[in-house]
Amino acid sequence: MAKILFINPVVREEDVPRHIPYGIALLAAIAMKKGHLVQVYDANAHRLPLETIVEVCQADDWDAVCIGGLTTTYNYIKKACKLIKQAAPKAQLIAGGGFLTSMPTEIFKWLPEIDVGCIGESFETFPAVLEKIDNKDFDYSTVLGVIHRDLTGKSFLTPVRPNIHDLDTLPWPAWELFPLDIYFANSANLFSEESFTSKRRMDINGSFGCGLTCKYCWHLGTTGDMLIEENEEGENDVVFTYGRNIRYHSPDYIVSMVKHLYDTYDIDFAAFIDENLMTMDVASKGTWLKELCAKWIEAGLQPTCRQKGIPHDENCKGVHWNGTSHAGLHRPDTLKLMYEAGCTHLVYGLESFDPYILRNLGKGSNARKNKQSIATCLASGIKPIPNIIIGFPEETFESVRNTINALIELGITAKPHFATAYPGSEWYYAYKDSILAQYNGDLEAYIMDLGDASKITATISQKFSPVQLLGLQQIVYLKELRLLDLSEQHWAPVQQHLSPVVEPKTSFNLRPVKEAGPLAIKVG
Numbered sequence: 001m002a003k004i005l006f007i008n009p010v011v012r013e014e015d016v017p018r019h020i021p022y023g024i025a026l027l028a029a030i031a032m033k034k035g036h037l038v039q040v041y042d043a044n045a046h047r048l049p050l051e052t053i054v055e056v057c058q059a060d061d062w063d064a065v066c067i068g069g070l071t072t073t074y075n076y077i078k079k080a081c082k083l084i085k086q087a088a089p090k091a092q093l094i095a096g097g098g099f100l101t102s103m104p105t106e107i108f109k110w111l112p113e114i115d116v117g118c119i120g121e122s123f124e125t126f127p128a129v130l131e132k133i134d135n136k137d138f139d140y141s142t143v144l145g146v147i148h149r150d151l152t153g154k155s156f157l158t159p160v161r162p163n164i165h166d167l168d169t170l171p172w173p174a175w176e177l178f179p180l181d182i183y184f185a186n187s188a189n190l191f192s193e194e195s196f197t198s199k200r201r202m203d204i205n206g207s208f209g210c211g212l213t214c215k216y217c218w219h220l221g222t223t224g225d226m227l228i229e230e231n232e233e234g235e236n237d238v239v240f241t242y243g244r245n246i247r248y249h250s251p252d253y254i255v256s257m258v259k260h261l262y263d264t265y266d267i268d269f270a271a272f273i274d275e276n277l278m279t280m281d282v283a284s285k286g287t288w289l290k291e292l293c294a295k296w297i298e299a300g301l302q303p304t305c306r307q308k309g310i311p312h313d314e315n316c317k318g319v320h321w322n323g324t325s326h327a328g329l330h331r332p333d334t335l336k337l338m339y340e341a342g343c344t345h346l347v348y349g350l351e352s353f354d355p356y357i358l359r360n361l362g363k364g365s366n367a368r369k370n371k372q373s374i375a376t377c378l379a380s381g382i383k384p385i386p387n388i389i390i391g392f393p394e395e396t397f398e399s400v401r402n403t404i405n406a407l408i409e410l411g412i413t414a415k416p417h418f419a420t421a422y423p424g425s426e427w428y429y430a431y432k433d434s435i436l437a438q439y440n441g442d443l444e445a446y447i448m449d450l451g452d453a454s455k456i457t458a459t460i461s462q463k464f465s466p467v468q469l470l471g472l473q474q475i476v477y478l479k480e481l482r483l484l485d486l487s488e489q490h491w492a493p494v495q496q497h498l499s500p501v502v503e504p505k506t507s508f509n510l511r512p513v514k515e516a517g518p519l520a521i522k523v524g
């Protein structure tokens, strides 16, 4: 039995904490089920000074301190690792999650304090590492799915661990270890009336993976999208592919989990953090969401307002919910059922309305479907929340014009995000050289600069410079076609003579073929 401490790093410092970290909460539950003693220091929820980590690390005799999160938590993790190693030198420092899986070798070089890291899906890798620690055996070379060091500090990746076969074998996340009141106080968000008035919202995850291949997206190496292979130097390295092991929880698992949250924590809202509910529904041949909605209603989770067809107010009982959708894959009959079961809003990554950009993106949508999706979703009663991006590699004045025209036609106002090449994504590997050039060769400086894509970090637009993109963002926001025309008159003749700002390259770490990582053999 090991004594382990999880540290949840600060994410989105400029915003209040809104999400209990699902991955950490699941791993904590798995570890406790194996008999380990687990504590969590939720730095993101508490927002105390960084040095509090020292007190927490010295508060007990930890066998392992565990830290991880998405790439944008790197700044915090870097500082935290130094303090953890000083304050708890005897504890093994374990890392995991997106920040590590996307670039394990670099992270191990930059953060020498980390002893071992779990790469990709960690439901089985993490307890395997804990078992080693319990036995005081710190040779991790026999554990699948990790990065570890030898005595000189050199790092090695072991072969990929198969994804688990049946998600329903997972325990529910260990919510009780987190300061829920802090999260509940930040339940409200502006996406719909019901979510704005929510007082007790919690995240849930119904599925892993998305069959699509948007070039800016990444699947965390947890969805069959990752292989481990020898690179040109003969060292094991991560390779991300278009392969997927699509898996979803049974509607029974999801509904009984939500019922438990309703009965135990009195939640009024469940936010699905799944990558894309509609691609899952397609994978189930259109049965998954329908069954989920039917069981949601059967379990008494349907909100009163939907049951009675009356306006939502503070007396409404039941659980509203939201998720992510897809312009080409949503079906009116399914949306209608989702509305009845309590769905309030769906995020649509429309991204652009330019035919050429959409064709290259890997999203499987087009300008016509993007435009239609808003009306189709609204007709069901669910609010569509569109996302728009600017600064695509192929962006031109014409593509920006197409997007503005569609926004005018649909009556949408959107401040676009800037196209950003997050580690793990296809864009990251295609434009890595250009990104490095924009940061004087310092990759770590780029990683430390990454935020939520509302500011420009490295541009990957082949035609537009940062100055132009900043102006274009404002022009799209204001839907100012006149200013766009003026800018084009001024710049287009000049741009014909300029060399591209960035150029794509092929990379060992990205293989655009449908070659999935291993999936465990079905038991029973």
Ligand code: B12
Residues within 6 Å of the ligand: 011, 012, 013, 019, 020, 021, 022, 023, 024, 026, 027, 066, 067, 068, 069, 070, 071, 072, 073, 094, 095, 096, 097, 098, 099, 102, 118, 120, 121, 122, 123, 126, 205, 216, 217, 218, 219, 220, 222, 273, 274, 275, 417, 422, 423, 424, 450, 451, 452, 453
């Ligand atoms: C919830 C979420 C958020 C939340 C917070 C996440 C959090 N606290 O961790 C918020 C809303 C803040 C957020 C923001 C952003 N996000 Co986000 N987010 C997600 C989302 C939807 C779910 C994450 C999740 O819980 N997954 C389920 C759990 C089970 O998986 P997991 O956490 O990865 O955990 C597993 C492993 O990774 C590992 N693991 C995880 N942590 C640890 C720790 C240890 C010690 C160990 C051993 C293992 C381990 O074990 C788990 C089991 O296998 C994912 C997409 C998705 N569905 O996964 C995107 C995702 C993580 N986000 C992403 C992005 C790009 C962003 C934004 C940049 C988007 C934007 N443009 O604004 C911002 C960043 C903002 C900022 N300033 O930092 C990318 C990640 C890119 C990257 N290279 O890291 C993802 C993958 C979306 C995508 N498909 O591209 N996000």
Ligand code: SF4
Residues within 6 Å of the ligand: 210, 211, 212, 213, 214, 217, 218, 275, 276, 326, 349, 362, 363
């Ligand atoms: S549809 Fe969404 S989850 Fe799927 S690849 Fe595209 S951005 Fe990623």
